[in-house]
Every structure is written in structure tokens, then in C-alpha cells.
Amino acid sequence: MKPPRKLHIKSYGCQMNVYDAQRMVDTLAGEGFVETASADDADLVILNTCHIREKASEKVYSELGRLRVTKDEAARSGRQMSIAVAGCVAQAEGAEIIRRAPVVDIVVGPQSYHHLPQLLARAEREGRALETEFPVEDKFGFLAQPKPEAIRARGISSFVTVQEGCDKFCTFCVVPYTRGAEVSRPVSKIIDDVTRLADNGVREITLIGQNVNAYHGEGPDGRTWSLGDLLYRLARIPGIVRLRYSTSHPRDVDDTLIAAHRDLPEIMPFVHLPVQSGSDRILAAMNRRHTADEYRRVIDRFRAARQDIAFSSDFIVGFPGETEEDFAATLALVTQIGYAAAYSFKYSPRPGTPAADMQEMASAAEMDGRLERLQGLIDDQQSAFNRAAIGRTVDVLFERPARNPGQIVGRTAYLQPAHVMASSDIIGQILPVTIDSLERYSLLGRLASASEAAQAHSRIAAAQVTTGA
Ligand code: SAM
Ligand code: SF4
Secondary structure, eight states: OOOOEEEEEEEOSSHHHHHHHHHHHHHHHTTTEEEOSOSTTOSEEEEEEOOSSHHHHHHHHHHHHHHHHHHHHHHHTTOOOEEEEEHHHHHHHHHHHHHHOTTOOEEEOGGGGGGHHHHHHHHHHHSOEEEOOOOSSOGGGTSOOOOHHHHHHTOSEEEEEOEEOOSOOOTTOOHHHHTOSOEEOOHHHHHHHHHHHHHTTOOEEEEEOTTGGGOEEEOTTSSEEEHHHHHHHHTTSTTOOEEEEEOOOGGGOOHHHHHHHHHOTTBOSEEEOOOBOSOHHHHHHTTOOOOHHHHHHHHHHHHHHBTTOEEEEEEEESOTTOOHHHHHHHHHHHHHHOOSEEEEEEOOOOTTSGGGGOOOOOOHHHHHHHHHHHHHHHHHHHHHHHHTTTTOEEEEEEEEEOSSTTEEEEEOTTOOEEEEEOOGGGTTOEEEEEEEEEETTEEEEEEOOHHHHHHHHHHHHHHBOOOOO
């Protein structure tokens, strides 16, 4: 029997890349590969890349420079190492990578991961292999499923891709070009995946998609199901105690999704809803196709359904043409909404996108200044949100032993890490925790007494506005 070959995957960027990396590991397991934590002893290294901003893209070439040294060292000790570039940089710059980086053996775009075994064979035969087509067949039908032991090793929380690609064409964004048109997976396949995960100990599922609430998958009844319909069904799968979804677009929030938040305690009251800017002028130039007020109204609908709901968002500062007045509108929106967390980025022109041709770029100093002010405001809101947990009893889903001996770490409904001293038997359970203090972004607490737990649960029930409709 041949000894197993070793595979090292390094993922950059979004949650979908994390999920894709796992599916590549599962698919290559069938070819005799086992995962290794270091590139040094790997027979195959995959860089699963991100193209969303220039900085993210450029990381690939510096990492390839380091890998050239590792590959040469392996060759000197008589071992052949192959290097593959996957992900959105592979899709956008495939031929350029082949030209610029002779160290690379395989370039594979996100829609072709199921062809990895054939690409490996082709690279062995022909020296190098490139595939960045958008194949007509559904890659999910061909990617191998994780083995039960792989699911258990990955822990109690799992991503499941339900939708991929984007038809929105925001003028700054590469996603519609690198991930292609919007495609939704059929409901039955998602139910199968979630059931398999639940049967092997997974308790929390995050449904992911570039535009997850644009989900419109074929239902088992022949109807097209929305994300809300899907959530109602997945909440019934035994073992699944928490459901999340990311990333949503404000235009695609429909009444079924809002109702699902109202009706299903399994859906966590924490929604990532990017807005990008608070200025209508800039939102129009970004082709977001909603105004700041329309965004506010979407937030209000969520809040009316579930009083304890909290939000996170994404912001871009320094989009071409953004004035101080536009930026002030963004600050005003953030102040008004009050976020539990948010990500903010300096605008980065991406080749091939409409905004890359727009003039009137803000200066580097203006961008830095705006980013600092926005991040300061968001940090203040996040700290206040976290501090508000002190003294309260909140539900925590326990995930794993923490770094400190004897401590177990889990997450609250709002993804705040929470640490308690307890036995590892509690991993996989949701337990009420009374929060005593805050250390940076982590909550520290103790397992709650029965009376503290009862009080907390009546508060949560009150926050969930159940009209029975
Ligand atoms: N689909 C999501 C949406 O509609 O907002 C997000 C997709 S993108 C992977 C994640 C975030 O990256 C975006 O929300 C945006 O804030 C940021 N982003 C995308 N393109 C960017 C660019 N060219 N420059 C700076 N930030 C960018
Ligand atoms: Fe990019 Fe999101 Fe806009 Fe689609 S909706 S183009 S993924 S920012």
C-alpha cells in the first residue's frame, strides 16, 4: 500500500473559502491525501486565494515566493512538492499566475474544485495544468462528502454553502466575475448535508452564499424555496440547535425571512447586513440599488420581529467621489443603527470593475482619516454592546477547550466568545452563563444557577415577539 500523501491548504478571505477548503480536503482524501498543518512536509500545497481587495490578491505572490524556497528544499531531499493556486485570484488572473510564477503547477478556479484529481494527474503528465472555466455541471454533485471522523474533528459548528455567485454587480466588486452568476443548490441536497453533519455532532449551521438571502432553490415540492422557507425546514432537523446565514443583501430581505426570525428560536438574532455607505449618492454610484432610508426600514422590520436582534455590517470608505458630506452620512447611519460589530475597508480599485475607471479618488490621507474615524465609532459601539452583557445570563453554545487549562470556550448568540471553568462534557451543549467580566472581545463568566437561567429564558422569550401568525 502506498503511504498517504500530505496536503496543506492555506485559505484567505471569506467564509466560503473556508468551506471550499474543507471540500477540497474531502475530495482529495479519496486520492490518498491527508491534511498536514505545515507546508514544509506537504506533497501538495493549495493556496485558496481572495481577490476582493488589492492587498488580499498581492499576498498570493509573496506566499508563492516563500513556497519556491520550500519546494526547492523538498526537491534537494528527493521529494516532489506540487503547488496549486485556487480561489478568486486563480479565477481572475489564471494565465498571469502561470506566466509570473513558474513554481505553480496547478491553477484552479472556484467552480472547478471537483476536477482537482484530474488536474493533479494532468500536471504530473504535462508539467502544469490550468482550469478556470465555469463548467456546466454542478460541482457540488461531484465534490466528495466529508467522512464522519472528519466532521467530528472539525467541531460542532459548520458552514454549508447554499448559494454561490452574484448577479448584483456592485460597481466596486469582483465577485460576479470571479464566482460567476447566482446559483442556488436544491433544498434536498442541503437537507442531506445538514442531516449528515447533525448526525455526526454538528449543532450549529451557518448557511453561506455571496448573496445568501437571494437563495431560490428547487424545493422537494417542485416550488422555488426562499432562504426563509429553507430555514423553517432546517430548524426541524434533530440536533441542530442554532442556525445562522451570511452574507445578506438589504434588497433581498423578504417577509418569510423576517417571519422565520420571529418564529424560530434556532435562528440566531444576529444578522450581517452590509450597507457599504450611508450616502444615497454613493450608494447609487456603487449600484447598490437601495437608499440609506430603505436600509433603515429593513433594520426596523427585523427589530419589530425580534427585539433582541443585533446587526453587523460592511463599509467602504473613499469610494470614488465620496465627499466629507457623504462620509458624514455614513457616520450618521452607524450612529443611528448602533452595530454590535462591523468591518470597514478602504476602497480598493479592482481591475475590470466599473468603479476602477471612476475618477476622483480620495487621497490616501483622506481615506486613512475616514477609516480611523469610522473604525473608532464602530469599536465604541462594539465595546458598549459587549459591556452590556456583564451581569447578565446568556445562552452559550460550547465549542472546545480554551487555551487556559480548565476553561471551555463557546459563543453567545452574537458570536461573542465566552469562557467558563467547566468540564469538557459541556462541549456541544447550550448552557446559560452568567457573565462576570469582559477581557478585550471575550466574555468571562460562570455556568448559571437554576434561578439565573430561568430569569434569562423569560427575557429571551419576551424578546422573541410571537404573534402566532
Ligand atoms: N455580498 C456581500 C454584500 O453584498 O455586501 C459582501 C461581499 S464582499 C466578499 C465583502 C465585503 O468586501 C463587501 O461587503 C465590501 O465591504 C468589501 N469590498 C468588496 N469589494 C471591495 C473593494 N473593491 N474595495 C474595498 N472593499 C471591498
Ligand atoms: Fe459583491 Fe455583494 Fe455587491 Fe454581489 S452584492 S457585487 S458580492 S458586494
